[in-house]
Amino acid sequence: AQSVSQHNHHVILSEAASLELGCNYSYGGTVNLFWYVQYPGQHLQLLLKYFSGDPLVKGIKGFEAEFIKSKFSFNLRKPSVQWSDTAEYFCAVDSGTYKYIFGTGTRLKVLA
Amino acid sequence: SQTIHQWPATLVQPVGSPLSLECTVEGTSNPNLYWYRQAAGRGLQLLFYSVGIGQISSEVPQNLSASRPQDRQFILSSKKLLLSDSGFYLCAWSPGQGAEKLFFGSGTQLSVL
Numbered sequence: 001a002q003s004v005s006q007h008n009h010h011v012i013l014s015e016a017a018s019l020e021l022g023c024n025y026s027y028g029g030t031v032n033l034f035w036y037v038q039y040p041g042q043h044l045q046l047l048l049k050y051f052s053g054d055p056l057v058k059g060i061k062g063f064e065a066e067f068i069k070s071k072f073s074f075n076l077r078k079p080s081v082q083w084s085d086t087a088e089y090f091c092a093v094d095s096g097t098y099k100y101i102f103g104t105g106t107r108l109k110v111l112a
Numbered sequence: 113s114q115t116i117h118q119w120p121a122t123l124v125q126p127v128g129s130p131l132s133l134e135c136t137v138e139g140t141s142n143p144n145l146y147w148y149r150q151a152a153g154r155g156l157q158l159l160f161y162s163v164g165i166g167q168i169s170s171e172v173p174q175n176l177s178a179s180r181p182q183d184r185q186f187i188l189s190s191k192k193l194l195l196s197d198s199g200f201y202l203c204a205w206s207p208g209q210g211a212e213k214l215f216f217g218s219g220t221q222l223s224v225l
Binding site for chain 1: 218
């Protein structure tokens with residue numbers, strides 16, 4: 001069965017620090033990969049997605065993620081975080097069966 | 113434009129009572145529909161998904177069931193709630209053609225007492 005692991009459950013950073021959130025999945029075939037974000041009091045929304053092509057994908061608000069097939073990873077990065085990036089971040093995988101599996105989430109707190 | 117409606121927003125139910133949460137999507141046809149439960153430290157747990165009317169896939173054996181009586185309606189039910197059914201339930205949809213992003217509803221906070 002597919003699974004998604006997010007290694008960091010809670011991350012606290014100061015503004016302007018760099019961010020990297022880990023995501024690993026277990027599935028040997030072709031996958032579609034996603035990062036979603038949930039800001040306090042808001043709905044989950046898509047941050048970025050990877051289907052094929054360039055393994056480095058760019059999303060909204062300066063976020064990017066790199067798909068490394070050999071490592072089954074899809075880590076999320078941002079060079080310089082802002083206070084407004086405080087949110088919970090979820091990695092998700094779809095193996096083409098319309099069944100989206102999510103990780104446990106990472107709560108990011110950015111200190112002003 | 114497409115919208116997703118989920119209700120109620122909050123619900124307090126006694127143990128052993130039935131449950132019915134409803135989700136409807138507007139502005140699209142033949143969507144894929146999903147029920148997730150979100151719990152602290154456990155992320156989003158996929159409960160059920162449906163790729164068409166009457167087609168329900170169950171991911172987690174438990175006290176809940178789902179039905180899709182109409183193309184854009186997805187219902188989460190229970191005949192007898194347990195304390196462990198408490199949680200935040202999210203409905204979501206995605207376009208039926210190809211892998212696409214999920215669009216989430218506003219969720220239902222269920223408390224079973």
